[in-house]
Amino acid sequence: MSGKKTGLIHIYCGDGKGKTTTGMGLCARAAGYGYRVLIYQFMKDNSTSERNVLSLSENITIVDGLAQEKFSFQMTPEEKAAHKEFYESQLRLITKKAEEEQFDVLFLDEAVYAIRAGLLDESLILEFLKNKPPHLEVILTGQGPSKALIDAADYVSEIKKVKHPFDHGMSARKGIER
Secondary structure, eight states, X not given: XXXXXXXOEEEEESXXXXXXXXXXXXXXXXXXXXXXXXXXXXXXXXXXXXXXXXXXXXXXXXXXXXXXXXXXXXXXHHHHHHHHHHXXXXXXXXXXXXXXXTOSXXXXXXXXXXXXXXXXXXXXXXXXXXHSOXXXXXXXXXXOOOHHHHHHOSEEEEOOOSOOGGGGTOOOOTTTTO
16 A cells, blocks of 8 residues: 655654554554555564564565574673674665665564664664655654754654552563563
8 A cells, every 4th residue: 555655753752661562562553554564573582472463464574683682781791793794794785775675664672672782773764764764754763862863753752651550579471461
């Protein structure tokens, strides 16, 4: 259903729960309208629950990442270097796919986190955003976007944590937080 004229850039950031959920909701909305959606999740192991239902839509394509992930602070310098190389290669492949196959929406989940953790060169994202196809809507999530990313975006929504069960030792629950 391409033909949308103006694709804007969204950033969902902050320390609260719901950045990915918000991005996935926007993807579901766009797919429901008939837009073609491409999703890639940095720093996640292909097992988040929302993928199960979104992958049922013929309008949504989800590109798998690494089968096993861990937080960046748990990585050795060698693991960080390998992840950076992998993520930058994946970004190039995904953005090329979005352009060549004329997707309407591209969701780069946790791209902001990957940048902040030193696992993705911000200049690659900024260059893509500057030169993206005019119709392509782009969604980025993660904590702590730089001023340059904020300036490149059309929407920036901050999700603020007021209270979270994790603060009291509760792990992420399948189907709710992951």
